[in-house]
Amino acid sequence: MTITTRQVDPGDADARLDRWFRRHYPQLSQGALQKMLRTGQIRVDGKRAEANSRLAAGQEIRIPPLPDAPPPAMRGERFVSEHDAKDLVQSVIYRDDSVIAINKPYGLPVQGGPGIKRHLDGMLDALRFGSEHRPHLVHRLDRDTTGVLLLARNPRAAAKLASAFRSRDAEKTYWAITVGRPDILEGRIDLPLDKIGGPRGERVMPVEDGQGVHAVTYYRVMDMAQKRAAWLEMQPHTGRTHQLRVHAASALGCPILGDGKYGQASAHIEGLSGQLHLHARAITLPHPDGGTISVAASLPPHMKASFEFLGFDRPRTPKPKRSA
Numbered sequence: 001m002t003i004t005t006r007q008v009d010p011g012d013a014d015a016r017l018d019r020w021f022r023r024h025y026p027q028l029s030q031g032a033l034q035k036m037l038r039t040g041q042i043r044v045d046g047k048r049a050e051a052n053s054r055l056a057a058g059q060e061i062r063i064p065p066l067p068d069a070p071p072p073a074m075r076g077e078r079f080v081s082e083h084d085a086k087d088l089v090q091s092v093i094y095r096d097d098s099v100i101a102i103n104k105p106y107g108l109p110v111q112g113g114p115g116i117k118r119h120l121d122g123m124l125d126a127l128r129f130g131s132e133h134r135p136h137l138v139h140r141l142d143r144d145t146t147g148v149l150l151l152a153r154n155p156r157a158a159a160k161l162a163s164a165f166r167s168r169d170a171e172k173t174y175w176a177i178t179v180g181r182p183d184i185l186e187g188r189i190d191l192p193l194d195k196i197g198g199p200r201g202e203r204v205m206p207v208e209d210g211q212g213v214h215a216v217t218y219y220r221v222m223d224m225a226q227k228r229a230a231w232l233e234m235q236p237h238t239g240r241t242h243q244l245r246v247h248a249a250s251a252l253g254c255p256i257l258g259d260g261k262y263g264q265a266s267a268h269i270e271g272l273s274g275q276l277h278l279h280a281r282a283i284t285l286p287h288p289d290g291g292t293i294s295v296a297a298s299l300p301p302h303m304k305a306s307f308e309f310l311g312f313d314r315p316r317t318p319k320p321k322r323s324a
Helices: 017-024 030-038 082-090 120-127 155-166 243-251 301-310
Strands: 004-007 060-063 092-095 099-104 146-152 171-179 186-190 193-196 203-206 216-225 229-236 278-286 292-296 321-323
Touching: 017 030, 017 155, 082 092, 082 120, 092 292, 099 120, 120 146, 146 155, 146 292, 155 278, 171 243, 171 301, 203 243, 216 243, 229 243, 229 301
Parallel strands: 146 278
Antiparallel strands: 004 060, 092 099, 099 146, 171 229, 171 278, 186 216, 193 203, 216 229, 278 292, 292 321
């Protein structure tokens, strides 16, 4: 067992030191890592470092003797079925050295939870495309919401993209079909929200006494089928859980088609699919390597069918675009 030195790869730039060790040396426990940092056995460019120190490309990390790595099966490597891997690769609508964008299908949870065994996060090894790094989730979509979902291909890109979403530098556009037509065809919804528990699980409710969290959505009606239904373009200025669904049902009085949670029995139109009609149409945000990236996703099959049934003339989906 010897002391070694390892140079930080450009793809690991901006990663925390402890997460860098977890990625490259999964056999090392957090307690053992903290002890090695505390005693100065681990150093960055010859200097002591903290677990939360941010790394830069080209820095040299002193690696003391470490315990042997466990067999691969013990390191949490995840099996992805051939069918799931094929479907996931086909869902990719943009890819470069730092970013992957997929068109998330209906009904696929982004992450695991109670009773959820099949989810996107468990399949991301299928999207390595030869990279040493596993793609990383940087934002979320509800299980039944379709459309653009971005993944970071390395830790540096993950930090940059996460920062863009936190600072609201990401411009997100959703399409929805609502049951009924809003009285005002374009506007701003400013309705605070709060999470509450209940017999059917957690729900998000509007709060008008100033006690909830700030939630703002901009919307406009793109087309309508008289007063029966409307096609809405919605842009969330804030990113609260179920924000668009609650704002549509409570503020506009027009629940999103198929939203049984917030629209209940009224979120139904005879002859149309009962699946949720909410689609993350496009995202524009700063690219981790500079410039701006814009990605749009085509509608899922059930929304295409509803557009045709209601006579909505959907525009073509533009190709992904990255500007300097």
